Amino acid sequence: MxxxxxxxxxxxxxxxxxxxxxxxxxxxxxxxxxxxxESRSKAGxxxxxxxxxxxxxxxxxxxxxxxxxxxxxxxLAFQIALLEDENLVAPAVAMIADGEAAYRAxxxxxxxxxxxxxxxxxxxFRARATDLRDxxxxxxxxxxxxxxxxVPGGVIVAAEDMxxxxxxxxxxxxxxxxxxxxxxxxxxxxxxxxxxxPMIVGVDVDRLESGVDAVLDGDAGALIVDPDPALRxxxxxxxxxxxxxxxxxxxxxxxxLTASGEQVKVMINVTGLAELRDIDPSKVDGIGLMRTEFxxxxxxxxxxxxxxxQIYRRMAEWAAGKPVTIRTLDxxxxxxxxxxxxxxxxxxxxxxxxxxxSLKRPDVFRVQLRALARAAVIGNLKVMIPMVTVPEELxxxxxxxxxxVDELRGEGWEAAMPPLGMMVEVPAAAIAVEDFNxxxxxxxxxxxxxxxxxxxxxxxxxxxxxxxxxxxxxxxxHVVEHANSCNxxxxxxxxxxxxxxxxxxxxxxxxxxxxxxxxxxAPVRAAIARYSGKx
Amino acid sequence: MNKIWASVLxxxxxxxxxxxxxxxxxxxxxxxxxxxxGLSPDGPxxxxxxxxxxxxxxxxKDSTIYFRxxxxxxxxxxxxxxxxxxxxxxxxP
Numbered sequence: 001m002x003x004x005x006x007x008x009x010x011x012x013x014x015x016x017x018x019x020x021x022x023x024x025x026x027x028x029x030x031x032x033x034x035x036x037x038e039s040r041s042k043a044g045x046x047x048x049x050x051x052x053x054x055x056x057x058x059x060x061x062x063x064x065x066x067x068x069x070x071x072x073x074x075x076l077a078f079q080i081a082l083l084e085d086e087n088l089v090a091p092a093v094a095m096i097a098d099g100e101a102a103y104r105a106x107x108x109x110x111x112x113x114x115x116x117x118x119x120x121x122x123x124x125f126r127a128r129a130t131d132l133r134d135x136x137x138x139x140x141x142x143x144x145x146x147x148x149x150x151v152p153g154g155v156i157v158a159a160e161d162m163x164x165x166x167x168x169x170x171x172x173x174x175x176x177x178x179x180x181x182x183x184x185x186x187x188x189x190x191x192x193x194x195x196x197x198p199m200i201v202g203v204d205v206d207r208l209e210s211g212v213d214a215v216l217d218g219d220a221g222a223l224i225v226d227p228d229p230a231l232r233x234x235x236x237x238x239x240x241x242x243x244x245x246x247x248x249x250x251x252x253x254x255x256x257l258t259a260s261g262e263q264v265k266v267m268i269n270v271t272g273l274a275e276l277r278d279i280d281p282s283k284v285d286g287i288g289l290m291r292t293e294f295x296x297x298x299x300x301x302x303x304x305x306x307x308x309x310q311i312y313r314r315m316a317e318w319a320a321g322k323p324v325t326i327r328t329l330d331x332x333x334x335x336x337x338x339x340x341x342x343x344x345x346x347x348x349x350x351x352x353x354x355x356x357x358s359l360k361r362p363d364v365f366r367v368q369l370r371a372l373a374r375a376a377v378i379g380n381l382k383v384m385i386p387m388v389t390v391p392e393e394l395x396x397x398x399x400x401x402x403x404x405v406d407e408l409r410g411e412g413w414e415a416a417m418p419p420l421g422m423m424v425e426v427p428a429a430a431i432a433v434e435d436f437n438x439x440x441x442x443x444x445x446x447x448x449x450x451x452x453x454x455x456x457x458x459x460x461x462x463x464x465x466x467x468x469x470x471x472x473x474x475x476x477x478h479v480v481e482h483a484n485s486c487n488x489x490x491x492x493x494x495x496x497x498x499x500x501x502x503x504x505x506x507x508x509x510x511x512x513x514x515x516x517x518x519x520x521x522a523p524v525r526a527a528i529a530r531y532s533g534k535x
Numbered sequence: 536m537n538k539i540w541a542s543v544l545x546x547x548x549x550x551x552x553x554x555x556x557x558x559x560x561x562x563x564x565x566x567x568x569x570x571x572x573g574l575s576p577d578g579p580x581x582x583x584x585x586x587x588x589x590x591x592x593x594x595x596k597d598s599t600i601y602f603r604x605x606x607x608x609x610x611x612x613x614x615x616x617x618x619x620x621x622x623x624x625x626x627x628p
Binding site: 078128 | 549550552553554556557560561582585586587588590591593595
């Protein structure tokens with residue numbers, strides 16, 4: 001550790017998760033450790049806890065000054081109030097007086113509170129357990145002398161893992177992300193690609209130190225620590241080239257055509273309105289996938305009908321007549337939602353997720369369908385249902401949707417029944433796709449691959465297996481053929497569609513509608529333009 | 536010193552949840568008096584200045600909240616708390 005200045009550049013291999021290059025300072029985020037030092041006297045431990053609580057309170061107050069949205073502010077105010085409450089701190093103080101170390105006393109005081117919230121029947125109360133855990137860790141970090149880990153902007157962040165909410169709260173300009181866990185198809189990687197943030201996974205982050213200069217190569221899947229000037233200069237050149245290429249790529253217009261002149265639709269995947277600000281609707285064929293999960297995450301209350309309606313409506317207005325395909329809430333799997341998904345699901349990807357959860361929670365589902373039916377009056381809105389496994393699920397959704405349209409009209413609202421399609425991501429649905437009377441089919445390749453290959457997308461050791469095999473392409477071709485035979489649309493909205501190297505193989509299967517992350521529009525269009533028919 | 540009582544019906548949509556609890560305890564702390572809160576006129580009583588205790592009541596929508604106060608500013612405290620709950624925890628200045 002004392003030889004920092006003499007250290008040579010070294011290259012750490014990981015796996016690419018989002019392309020791009022970042023040259024910046026490295027910041028290693030630490031999980032709160034409980035093995036803080038405990039060599040102090042009783043008085044010293046008391047003082048350490050009091051200082052850690054006061055420092056945490058100040059940090060939270062500072063954060064509260066900065067945040068602009070209501071929900072975040074309410075959570076911070078709640079955490080501050082907890083730290084100011086003698087009833088929470090007093091048991092810890094008493095335990096320290098009995099000879100306990102500060103960090104253990106603090107955990108012993110707050111853990112039973114966390115457990116109480118976790119066991120609450122009311123989902124709103126249950127969701128507060130996350131806030132208490134976050135508070136516990138914040139104080140523990142202060143106790144162990146770690147500075148607060150608000151992620152600074154414009155750096156390369158190295159961490160064990162990162163929840164999507166933390167990713168969204170960070171300024172990633174010129175920065176990048178290095179994780180040990182997660183995989184190229186994890187949710188954070190999807191976000192990183194859609195926002196153009198270079199990211200790699202599968203890196204032993206314990207060996208990394210904060211403060212060093214580093215280059216993150218998201219194309220090669222490598223992190224270079226302490227690059228020498230020559231290497232650094234080379235990467236600076238590549239960053240400049242990439243910026244130029246992006247500039248050039250954004251100037252495309254007109255429909256995407258193959259080399260033989262056949263037209264292919266290229267739509268975009270989005271998670272909210274923010275991403276649409278920088279995209280010219282005339283340059284895309286619509287929104288092929290709007291993931292609504294992010295409307296539901298990291299919030300105190302589930303979004304209301306009006307709130308959702310506003311967002312769907314503004315998307316339809318943005319698209320100006322082009323299709324806007326909104327997927328109903330796909331919670332569960334790697335996208336838990338506090339107060340809604342079931343905690344402790346043994347195998348969440350095979351558990352109560354997607355439409356399975358929606359049909360079990362009609363209270364939440366109905367709110368979303370009402371908002372969608374009202375928004376369907378304006379523009380070209382389409383609705384698709386995730387994780388459909390048997391035809392009955394789709395039919396139950398259709399019946400519920402019809403009831404809701406009638407109900408809304410009865411209440412005097414304008415409402416319409418939009419085309420109702422399904423995600424094809426469960427092998428059972430792909431194999432027997434002709435049994436499903438969907439208005440359109442959208443292949444979700446991320447889940448389809450992991451279910452067909454029986455390889456988790458989040459298991460770094462299986463990344464080579466969790467790839468599109470001949471079996472996967474076979475199913476894709478089957479779905480496309482069925483859709484063509486009954487004159488319905490089949491699209492593919494998984495990450496596979498955004499990989500230029502896979503475009504030809506997908507076109508070979510007959511696929512003519514792609515939906516990709518906005519960052520992949522130019523490379524995918526270029527790959528389509530190179531295609532001159534089945535090899 | 537005499538104890539005084541008050542009660543009010545809480546209509547907040549999600550009950551005595553984080554946001555209303557923070558407002559309620561903050562307001563209670565602005566007074567010197569000892570202030571207790573209960574969900575029945577006979578208690579059990581908890582400290583209305585403690586967010587841990589107030590949240591632990593998990594009072595749902597449409598519960599009646601009882602206050603009990605003792606001290607110099609007890610009357611002003613209960614008036615303010617009843618107003619807060621009655622007006623559905625408006626955003627203060």
